[in-house]
Amino acid sequence: MTTYRSDEVAEQVTTAAEPDVAISVRDVTKKFRLHNDRKTNLKELFSGRERHPRSEEFWALKGVTLDIPRGKTYGLIGHNGSGKSTLLKLVAGIHRPSSGSITANGRVSAMLELGAGFHPEMSGRDNIYLNGSILGMTRKQIDAAMDRIIEFSGLEEFIDTPVKVYSSGMYVRLGFAIAVNLEPEILIIDEVIAVGDEAFQRRCFDHLYELRRKGVTIVLVTHSLGLVADLCDEAAWLDGGNLRRVGPAREVVDDYLAAVNEREAAAAAKAEAAARAEAAATGAPTVAEPTAEMEGSTPRRGSGEIRVTGVEYLDSEGVERPFLSTGHPGTVRVSYEAAVDLPEVTFGLAFVHESGVQAAGPNSGYGPDTLAIPAGRGAVDFAVDAVALQPGEFLLSVAIVDRGHTYDHLDRAFVLKVRAEEAVTEPGLVRMPGRWTLNVAAPTVEH
Amino acid sequence: MTQSLRDVWQYRGLIGNFANREIKGKYKGSLLGSAWSLINPLATLATYSLVFGFILRFPTPVAGNGSLTNFPIYLFTALVVWNFFHAVTTGGMGSLVGAGPLLRKIHFPPFAPVIGSALAVLNQTAIEFGLLFIVYVLVWNIGWTFLMVPVLLFMLAAFALGLGMVLAIVNARFRDVAYIVTVLLGLLFYASPIIYPISLVTDQYDAHPWLRAYEYNPITSYVEAFRDVLWDLEFPGWGRLAYLAVVSFVMLVVGWTFFQRRAADVSEDL
Numbered sequence: 001m002t003t004y005r006s007d008e009v010a011e012q013v014t015t016a017a018e019p020d021v022a023i024s025v026r027d028v029t030k031k032f033r034l035h036n037d038r039k040t041n042l043k044e045l046f047s048g049r050e051r052h053p054r055s056e057e058f059w060a061l062k063g064v065t066l067d068i069p070r071g072k073t074y075g076l077i078g079h080n081g082s083g084k085s086t087l088l089k090l091v092a093g094i095h096r097p098s099s100g101s102i103t104a105n106g107r108v109s110a111m112l113e114l115g116a117g118f119h120p121e122m123s124g125r126d127n128i129y130l131n132g133s134i135l136g137m138t139r140k141q142i143d144a145a146m147d148r149i150i151e152f153s154g155l156e157e158f159i160d161t162p163v164k165v166y167s168s169g170m171y172v173r174l175g176f177a178i179a180v181n182l183e184p185e186i187l188i189i190d191e192v193i194a195v196g197d198e199a200f201q202r203r204c205f206d207h208l209y210e211l212r213r214k215g216v217t218i219v220l221v222t223h224s225l226g227l228v229a230d231l232c233d234e235a236a237w238l239d240g241g242n243l244r245r246v247g248p249a250r251e252v253v254d255d256y257l258a259a260v261n262e263r264e265a266a267a268a269a270k271a272e273a274a275a276r277a278e279a280a281a282t283g284a285p286t287v288a289e290p291t292a293e294m295e296g297s298t299p300r301r302g303s304g305e306i307r308v309t310g311v312e313y314l315d316s317e318g319v320e321r322p323f324l325s326t327g328h329p330g331t332v333r334v335s336y337e338a339a340v341d342l343p344e345v346t347f348g349l350a351f352v353h354e355s356g357v358q359a360a361g362p363n364s365g366y367g368p369d370t371l372a373i374p375a376g377r378g379a380v381d382f383a384v385d386a387v388a389l390q391p392g393e394f395l396l397s398v399a400i401v402d403r404g405h406t407y408d409h410l411d412r413a414f415v416l417k418v419r420a421e422e423a424v425t426e427p428g429l430v431r432m433p434g435r436w437t438l439n440v441a442a443p444t445v446e447h
Numbered sequence: 448m449t450q451s452l453r454d455v456w457q458y459r460g461l462i463g464n465f466a467n468r469e470i471k472g473k474y475k476g477s478l479l480g481s482a483w484s485l486i487n488p489l490a491t492l493a494t495y496s497l498v499f500g501f502i503l504r505f506p507t508p509v510a511g512n513g514s515l516t517n518f519p520i521y522l523f524t525a526l527v528v529w530n531f532f533h534a535v536t537t538g539g540m541g542s543l544v545g546a547g548p549l550l551r552k553i554h555f556p557p558f559a560p561v562i563g564s565a566l567a568v569l570n571q572t573a574i575e576f577g578l579l580f581i582v583y584v585l586v587w588n589i590g591w592t593f594l595m596v597p598v599l600l601f602m603l604a605a606f607a608l609g610l611g612m613v614l615a616i617v618n619a620r621f622r623d624v625a626y627i628v629t630v631l632l633g634l635l636f637y638a639s640p641i642i643y644p645i646s647l648v649t650d651q652y653d654a655h656p657w658l659r660a661y662e663y664n665p666i667t668s669y670v671e672a673f674r675d676v677l678w679d680l681e682f683p684g685w686g687r688l689a690y691l692a693v694v695s696f697v698m699l700v701v702g703w704t705f706f707q708r709r710a711a712d713v714s715e716d717l
Contacts (some may be wrong), residue, residue: 116549119472121472122471
């Protein structure tokens with residue numbers, strides 16, 4: 001049992017070693033000195049005694065108590081700077097808590113950076129010895145695991161060349177191959193699995209699932225909420241150094257997402273209010289005018305009899321929102337201004353994912369379905385019962401056409417943010433609705 | 448005490464790997480590679496032979512074999528000792544700072560890179576002593592006192608490591624230490640009878656009695672002890688050995704204790 005305590009003199013640990021708790025964190029705080037103007041100079045040490053202390057304190061953790069159960073996969077989530085990485089480092093023994101105690105029942109192996117400590121001039125094989133021993137393996141263990149490590153990394157031809165000639169992918173692969181052979185009792189991972197190509201990532205996940213099946217306690221920090229919801233049994237949500245919530249991973253993730261969405265909506269509303277106030281102060285009209293700033297990725301095209309004046313996203317109650325939510329009702333409202341009566345008009349939208357792939361391209365229909373637009377202002381709504389787009393950022397193109405003739409075309413001119421209200425567990429750009437049924441084949445009759 | 452030894456023993460593999468990393472990384476990328484660890488001392492020996500053999504001529508005591516009075520060899524004997532002390536003392540600072548990125552990612556005892564770098568120095572020292580022995584064989588100045596060399600080296604290593612550990616941990620916090628140490632070691636170099644015979648100082652004891660403090664400098668004492676066994680082929684004397692043993696042991700214990708006390712938080716300073 002390893003206990004990291006704040007005090008120099010280790011007191012008798014009073015907590016009984018509960019067999020079902022792998023890591024117990026008791027009222028842990030961590031204070032960092034902010035090094036923005038750090039006293040690295042002896043001169044300042046001697047002369048700065050009277051002055052105001054320059055180093056400010058920053059409390060990364062403000063009293064966190066939690067138990068990580070044995071054999072479970074545990075996720076730590078939170079914003080950047082919420083203290084989750086600090087907590088991870090304390091559990092890994094890299095830093096010492098300022099107060100409180102952390103008790104680990106089992107050998108802790110940390111994977112906070114793959115290939116940390118590789119010496120660029122040394123060969124892959126020598127680096128396996130070096131890195132392995134840094135991670136706590138004995139030479140015997142490394143010798144025994146050597147072939148497996150080389151095989152797992154897939155670097156057989158390069159293992160005796162200096163690692164400085166490795167690509168970053170090869171570097172990470174070798175680092176991971178060493179780390180997975182540690183046979184840890186408690187494994188601590190910080191986002192490192194988000195590297196490498198698709199095939200390598202899959203191998204990493206396979207390995208994590210296998211460790212989980214073997215009963216290894218895994219503590220994971222990641223920003224991929226889908227991964228937390230999927231892989232983790234339990235999760236803790238840290239916010240500004242405090243523990244916001246602990247519980248089953250999926251519930252914690254859902255709560256966290258709800259809070260993030262709320263916060264973002266509030267920020268958007270605030271920004272809008274500020275913009276409105278400014279507009280009111282300058283006497284400018286609040287309704288967006290068709291201006292030159294409404295430019296897409298390519299120049300605006302079209303004859304201009306009717307022009308798009310703006311795009312809004314509405315929720316099911318018809319309230320304007322800064323984003324749409326996957327799986328929930330939503331409406332894209334396209335405002336227009338027509339100079340003349342137009343009897344046969346078709347509106348078209350294109351949803352282009354930030355990766356450049358067009359995910360969907362609905363239009364209002366041709367022939368009998370065309371819209372007759374009178375001169376003047378108005379809006380066309382495109383409503384869906386459930387937004388099929390998966391969370392992410394999409395660019396929206398809007399076109400107003402009459403068969404072959406283009407009145408107005410704005411190529412990827414608007415940003416559409418799609419948010420998740422629940423944990424995302426499906427990959428892909430769109431969520432494909434469908435029904436799953438099981439059809440068991442009738443047993444074949446033996447003759 | 449036993450706990451400390453057990454800790455070091457437990458991490459011997461890691462210490463060895465840090466030493467290995469230092470040795471292998473040292474001359475990588477150079478054309479001649481590890482040949483440099485032989486060329487360097489040879490070049491030094493040649494330079495000193497030139498300077499002190501022809502230009503600056505210090506009075507050289509006669510060596511143990513009764514005929515040798517070659518000043519460059521006399522100088523080189525002390526220089527090898529100094530090089531070892533210097534490398535072990537300063538190596539800890541660089542290796543601890545160099546291990547900083549690692550210590551911020553992985554939990555391992557910070558003494559491992561420091562002791563590892565000290566071990567790595569032995570590689571160079573072995574080459575230099577080997578060279579020195581060859582020279583002594585060539586001029587036929589050998590004796591049983593050579594057997595004292597490993598003992599003295601072990602004691603000097605303890606002294607230098609203890610000092611190096613203090614410097615390494617302070618330097619992690621205040622990087623000025625490395626520069627100050629450069630200056631102070633430069634001073635210490637001339638405050639020890641390395642490039643001059645100790646008689647230059649002892650001869651002035653009558654005029655300046657305070658100069659006797661000079662002999663309490665452990666490096667002076669070490670250099671003299673090494674010259675006793677290598678040059679004069681004499682036993683250094685129990686008094687000197689006891690003094691060095693006590694000083695070195697105290698230095699090592701102080702250095703180790705200080706280091707371990709501060710080591711738990713060193714990852715935040717690196």
